[in-house]
Amino acid sequence: DAGVIQSPRHEVTEMGQEVTLRCKPISGHDYLFWYRQTMMRGLELLIYFNNNVPIDDSGMPEDRFSAKMPNASFSTLKIQPSEPRDSAVYFCATSPRTEIYGYTFGSGTRLTVV
């Protein structure tokens, strides 16, 4: 199993540009989570899906952020327009059923907005 695959690993973009982060979950995992990690705020849950349906997006900072899961094997997190304060490491994580089974995290995308 290749695990959770995220792309790109690193992204440097200019303020105002659109950024799209991608995630391929582990096959058979029903839950998919998008987290953001910074030194100041730690790991913050942005949004999560169950069987491709968004369940809780209360952590999405503002309307500039959007996430989709068009099928069981792909999810995107989009920021438009990007701002310097969006600079962080963004993680995708998946779980086979509920939280008790633990999350498998991808290697993350390090986003830098200049």
Place this chain on the structure above:
Amino acid sequence: TQLLEQSPQFLSIQEGENLTVYCNSSSVFSSLQWYRQEPGEGPVLLVTVVTGGEVKKLKRLTFQFGDARKDSSLHITAAQPGDTGLYLCAGARAGGTSYGKLTFGQGTILTVHP
């Protein structure tokens, strides 16, 4: 307000020493997990505890879940440089609408010097 408080935030010790990391909350959790994260990678699940008072051992690591399921500890015996990393606790709230998602503590950065 941080739901899960970890202490200490930083720990720098010599190889061979013992250490304990604490994870505390005023909330009850249905389960609690510990993860370890290395630079440039996503967190990796170490253990899940679900029963109040439960103790689990993983080689030199001992995990305990508090009787009231509000706190947990991670004890490492005879630490080695390979134990260096960020240790995160994460809890799943009992009941409510938070089913399926974890809340993470701020983490403890452990450095073990040879």
